[in-house]
Amino acid sequence: MTVVYLELDADGDLLLILGRGRDSILEDMSDNEEVNPELAMSAYEKAVEQEAGAMVDDTMYSEDDFSEDFLADEVKPAKRVQETHMLVSSKHLMTASPVFMAMFRKGHFTEGSQLESGKAEVTLDENPPAAFKILMDILHTNTRKVPRTVDLDTLTDLALLVDKYQLLESVEPFADRWLSGLIGRFSDDDKGDIWQFHRCLCISWVFRLSRRNGLKEFANYVAIRSKCEVNTSTEYDLPTPGPLLDHIEGCRQRVISTVLSHLDDLVQIYLYKKPRRKIICRGRYARDVTKRRKACDHMMCGSLIASLVENGLWPLPTAPFEGLSIQSVLKTATSTQLSAGCDIWKDSPDAWDHGYTTNHRNHGRTKELNRKLARLIEKVDKLGVLDVADFDVSSSRARKSR
Structure with a gap:
């Protein structure tokens, strides 16, 4: 052998x-x-x-x-x-x-x-022998043999071993160096496997005493980019505590639900006529006012539904929003296309050159939607997750099975 x-x-x-x-x-x-x-x-x-x-x-x-x-x-x-x-x-x-x-x-x-x-x-x-060898070198003070950098696979193995054998105190002096720049390996447009982000979240949690900010950074990454239920989507049983995963999943679903509610507001107005108004458009014309207003409403409704269908958001999804991420839903919502008949007819001779119709494209609906989404995007950039201090150290080894 x-x-x-x-x-x-x-x-x-x-x-x-x-x-x-x-x-x-x-x-x-x-x-x-x-x-x-x-x-x-x-x-x-x-x-x-x-x-x-x-x-x-x-x-x-x-x-x-x-x-x-x-x-x-x-x-x-x-x-x-x-x-x-x-x-x-x-x-x-x-x-x-x-x-x-x-x-x-x-x-x-x-x-x-x-x-x-x-x-x-x-x-x-x-x-795993390679990661275990690194830990043994640390414990036997063979520090010159401890690598300055390790890849994500090895770092994951190290995190699992550190958690398993409770070796954080011994390994912590090396953790900052290993974790340095870890989040920089992923760009803002990274569409990689969410499993990578889960591993980074696990790594940040295990080494939490040395990199508190890293945990929050990767929690944001997972919450914003995950397209499945965060607390049930890990391929292996990582020692990331269940309450933290539950909170991240709550953030994911809450933000997606808010985005979809803004879109649903438009659907309620133009498809279901809520509040109860048979005609939403208030365009002013010299003749055929009712006919043109109805046509404008129909165009707004049709363009809205068509845009949602094209982007896979119609019928509007329901929780837990499998296949959707905060990142993808926000991108889709901000690109929603609305077309109003009044925007086409505003230059016709019988259109009155004043009022809501001519001063606000799409009757201001696009502007209003984008304003709401901009506020939400600002919050997402500062998405709050539970701080490491909110968890007991022992909870990392007592994650409830699902």
Whole structure:
């Protein structure tokens, strides 16, 4: 069996055995794919973090042995890596983590009893090796081996491990650097998978003590861009607390409902004649006044419904507004097209050149709608979400199942 051996502490008393990790690109290559030496070296270095003395297939190699020629010939079999063995100090782990303290303390679990004899082996199949290696370097004060930057996948793994083993205090000094610029990776027009935003929200929550503003930023991102129910849309069970997700989902539905209510106001006026007025238009003409006013109303109603149908908002959606985001609904609402007969006939000889008709395009309906939406957009830009301080630390590990 292929094994990667990592020695975090030469005098370590605990051997951690990690199963196959999802974070090695070597495992994703098919047998007929050509191996890029630079890519392969990068993956290998990520797995062992430049650790001298990697044991592969029971053969010892040093880092200098990994030339491009060697990689071209030898890296392909490394796709079959099954286990990563890490020799660590149980004292370092127990000092940093109450979870490890409970696991390895004498008389609690089998692992603790094994450590009494001087050595112990523990299998942690569910932990991704690369992210776990970073945490072990931090706990063993191998700070030079801790990467300055990590990608979103690794940062998500780190957040899950930090939450699982309650390691925030030890990892916090590195968190600001990892999180720096994270939100800048997404543009305002980003239409990427909402799952990315959920992961960023989770990351910000787990590292909340170091990046309070980051949590609010990503909560806004999720609320504004999500097209499904935020509190039920995560692909995996992330440790983001349920009350926070519920609040974000409440913001999403509330803003969308407000936008649709503004559109519904117009529908009520022109389609259902509310308030009860048979004729809405008040255009002034020398002749055929009633006929022209009715025609203007019909044109306003028809153009409104046609615009809503074209943009997928007719019939008007109802909660929970599946498939709609605040961003998309606001964009659609601000582009609603209205056409009034009076705007066409205002230059006719028998139109009176004064009053509501000639001074306000579409009888002022477009202007009124845009004014309401502008106020709403301003609020959305400052969308309020629950502050981190509103949640107890323990709630991140007690998210209710749905």
